[in-house]
Amino acid sequence: MKSFRHILILLSIALALASCGVPRYATISGKPDLSKYKYVYITPTSERTSVKGGTYGNQYGVFGSTSSKSIIPSDVIAGSFMKQGFVRIPEINDAQKAQTLVVSFGESGRKKHVLGYSIEVTIQLLDAATYELICSTTAEGMGETETDGVRKATTKCLDAIFQ
Numbered sequence: 001m002k003s004f005r006h007i008l009i010l011l012s013i014a015l016a017l018a019s020c021g022v023p024r025y026a027t028i029s030g031k032p033d034l035s036k037y038k039y040v041y042i043t044p045t046s047e048r049t050s051v052k053g054g055t056y057g058n059q060y061g062v063f064g065s066t067s068s069k070s071i072i073p074s075d076v077i078a079g080s081f082m083k084q085g086f087v088r089i090p091e092i093n094d095a096q097k098a099q100t101l102v103v104s105f106g107e108s109g110r111k112k113h114v115l116g117y118s119i120e121v122t123i124q125l126l127d128a129a130t131y132e133l134i135c136s137t138t139a140e141g142m143g144e145t146e147t148d149g150v151r152k153a154t155t156k157c158l159d160a161i162f163q
Contacts, residue, residue: 025139025156025160026137026138026139026156026157026159026160027137027138027139027160028135028136028137028160028161029133029135029136029137030134030135031135032125032134032135032161034084034101034125034134034161036099037086037099037100037101038086038087038096038099038100039086039087039088039089039096039099039100039101040078040081040086040087040088040089040100040101040102040103041088041089041090041091041092041100041101041102041103041128042074042077042078042081042088042103042105043074043102043103043104043105044074045072045073045074045105046072047070047071047072048070048071048072048073048146048147048150049068049069049070049147050068050069050070050145050146050147050148051066051067051068051145052066052067052068052069052144052145053065053066053067069145069147069148070147071147071150071151073105073121073150073154074105076151076154076155076158077103077105077123077154077158080155080158080162081101081103084162086101092128096128097128097129098128098129100128100129101125101126101127101128101134102125102126102127102128102131103123103124103125103126104123104124104126105121105122105123105154106121106122106123106124107119107120107121107122107150108120108121108122108138111140113142115142116142117142118140118141118142118149118153119140119141119142119146119149119150119153120138120139120140120153121138121139121140121141121150121153121154121157122136122137122138122157123136123137123138123154123157123158123161124136125161135161137157137160137161138157139153139154139156139157139160140153140156141153141154141155141156
C-alpha cells in the first residue's frame with residue numbers, strides 16, 4: 001500500500017511538470033495573403049552562439065568537454081522564404097517595392113519554466129511600399145541551448161505564416 005502511494009505521488013508530480021511546458025504553437029495576428037509578393041527583404045540579425053560544457057572527474061584526473069552552436073536568425077528566415085518560392089533581395093528598389101515583403105525579427109522575452117527557460121521570438125511582415133503591417137507572429141522555443149530555443153521559436157513562427 002505504501003509503494004502504491006509513492007507511485008501515485010510520483011505520477012502526479014510528473015503530470016504537474018509536464019503541464020508546465022512551453023506552448024507548442026505560435027500566435028499570429030491575421031492570416032497573411034502573400035500571393036502578391038515575389039521578393040523578400042530580411043533585416044539583418046547578428047549571430048548568436050551558445051556554449052555548453054561539462055566536467056567530470058575520477059581517480060585518474062578531471063576531464064571535460066564543450067560544444068558550441070550558433071545561429072543567424074535571418075538566415076533561417078531566408079531559407080524558409082526561399083523554400084516557399086520568394087526571391088531574397090539585398091536591398092529594396094523602387095521597381096520591386098510593390099512586390100516586396102520586409103521581414104523583421106526580434107527576441108521579445110524570456111520565460112522561466114520548471115525545467116529551465118524559453119526564449120520568445122516575434123517576426124513581423126511589412127509591405128515594402130507602404131510599410132503597413134501585414135502580420136505579426138510570436139512563439140516560444142526551449143532547447144538544450146539558447147540557440148536551440150531561438151531556432152525552435154523562429155521555426156514555429158515561420159510555420160504559422162506559411163500554413
